[in-house]
Amino acid sequence: xxxxxxxxxxVYVTEEGVTRHYADGSVDALAxxxxxxxxxxxxxxxxxxxLDREGQGCVVPQAATDTAFLTRLRYLPEFDFxxxxxxxxxxxxxxxVVWRSPEPPSPLPDFEYD
Numbered sequence: 001x002x003x004x005x006x007x008x009x010x011v012y013v014t015e016e017g018v019t020r021h022y023a024d025g026s027v028d029a030l031a032x033x034x035x036x037x038x039x040x041x042x043x044x045x046x047x048x049x050x051l052d053r054e055g056q057g058c059v060v061p062q063a064a065t066d067t068a069f070l071t072r073l074r075y076l077p078e079f080d081f082x083x084x085x086x087x088x089x090x091x092x093x094x095x096x097v098v099w100r101s102p103e104p105p106s107p108l109p110d111f112e113y114d
Contacts, residue, residue, distance in 0.1 A: 009021060010064060013066070016032065
């Protein structure tokens, strides 16, 4: 009997963010508003890495992407699809940063000391 194989992970892309569910039950999730960097890595498969200010992120295999993911990248401020295409073509073993938030990091809050 042949059954459908269970994928090792799957990715949901919404207007709010990206979520990757792994076969072991773990989950990576990142809200679009928290994304400050997009990287591309290839060796041999291409993956996208979305990071927040603390370095936490969501790893998205190219095989799990669809037009919703690529369309949503377009809404990141000053995102350059030409740079993304070049990075995907050139990514071989090391990562390439294809986008960084043009917004400066938010300042630390003022603390009052006694």
